[in-house]
Amino acid sequence: xxxxxxxxxxxxEAGESLRLSCVVAGQDITSNNxxxxxxxxxxxxxxxxxxxxxxxxxSYADSVKGRFTLSRDNAKNTVYLQMNxxxxxxxxxxxxxxxxxxxxxxxxxxxxx
Numbered sequence: 700x701x702x703x704x705x706x707x708x709x710x711x712e713a714g715e716s717l718r719l720s721c722v723v724a725g726q727d728i729t730s731n732n733x734x735x736x737x738x739x740x741x742x743x744x745x746x747x748x749x750x751x752x753x754x755x756x757x758s759y760a761d762s763v764k765g766r767f768t769l770s771r772d773n774a775k776n777t778v779y780l781q782m783n784x785x786x787x788x789x790x791x792x793x794x795x796x797x798x799x800x801x802x803x804x805x806x807x808x809x810x811x812x
Contacts, residue, residue, distance in 0.1 A: 703796070703797060733798075735778075
């Protein structure tokens with residue numbers, strides 16, 4: 700059974716940083732693609748960032764480009780989302796996904812102004 704567990708969310712002020720982690724159990728992430736999505740209250744889930752099995756291949760939503768950095772540690776079966784210069788528009792539940800097939804339960808990020 701594949702399980703994804705996100706951690707690292709919390710309440711921060713605008714301009715601060717957070718680092719989200721997603722640990723994958725039940726499947727080796729080495730040859731898989733991982734991504735982060737987020738869903739704000741009353742809005743649809745939206746793409747944030749993705750990283751290919753070759754870690755050099757990453758993509759970001761325009762709204763987070765230059766502020767968020769996605770990385771992976773295959774030895775730890777973990778993917779990280781470093782979020783800098785957070786603003787209130789980043790407030791959402793952040794979800795990690797493996798191949799967009801398996802999803803975590805989400806972690807809440809709240810940014811106050």
